[in-house]
Amino acid sequence: MPATIVAPCVTPASSVPVSLALVEELSNGERMVALYASDMPSRYRYRKGDTAQIVAWICQGVARLGLEELYLSAAYAHGYRLLEMSRAETAEQTRAHLARFADSRRLARAESLAGLTMIGPERIAVSATAIARSRRPMVEGACDCGGTGWMQLQFFDGEALSLSCPGHNPTGDRPNVRVAVAA
Structure with missing residues (x-):
């Protein structure tokens, strides 16, 4: 494994550390994935003043x-979290998530440290582009909605209800629905 980065580099044209500028361009989920992939000890406990070390691990x-890969993994982690919270995850999605993030305790530790940044x-600001990226979850594996963004729930009398898929359509947007207001 490469050595742990211990100090940010400074660009000649600016006094802003390169690593800090990089971290500002990452969403919370992307910071979490970067920490998961770094040499951060799985049982690490934050202490006041450790932000520089956390930034170094994120850069690593x-x-x-x-x-x-960082963007992709963060989008998959976000999509799985949305499905899991809605209890709509499939066995295939769970297998894919566990293949990507095998150590759930380490992932939880990385998530809490990312939040502390x-x-x-x-605190380290988050850019508008990182926020926009974080709002686009992705789903890895077969989904009950079949990729349409809508899941069908069947009731006893043959009645059906469509629910927005939290992974493919977290905002519940309906395609081609026009609303008219009459005065």
Whole structure:
């Protein structure tokens, strides 16, 4: 494994540390995935003043995964979380999530540390592009909605109800629905 980055680099044209600028371009979920992929000890406990070390681990995770894999893994983790909270995850999705994030305790630790980078006096801002990326979950594995964004619930009398799929359509947007208001 590569050595742990212990200090951010400074660009000659700016006094802003490169690693801090990189972390600002990452959403909370992307920071979580980067920490999961880094050399962060699984039982690490945050202490006041450790933000520089957390930033170094985030940068290390980004370097290991690359931005594309980081974005993808964060979107899959977010999609799975939405499905899991709605109790709509399938066995295939659970297997895919566990293959990607085998150590659930480490993932929980990485998530809590990523959250700490966003609060308090040492908080690191999140860019608008990172926020926009974080609002696009992805689903890995077969979904009950079949990728349509809508799941059908059958009732006893043959009645059906469509529910928005939390993974494919978390906002519940209906395609091609026009609303007219009459005065």
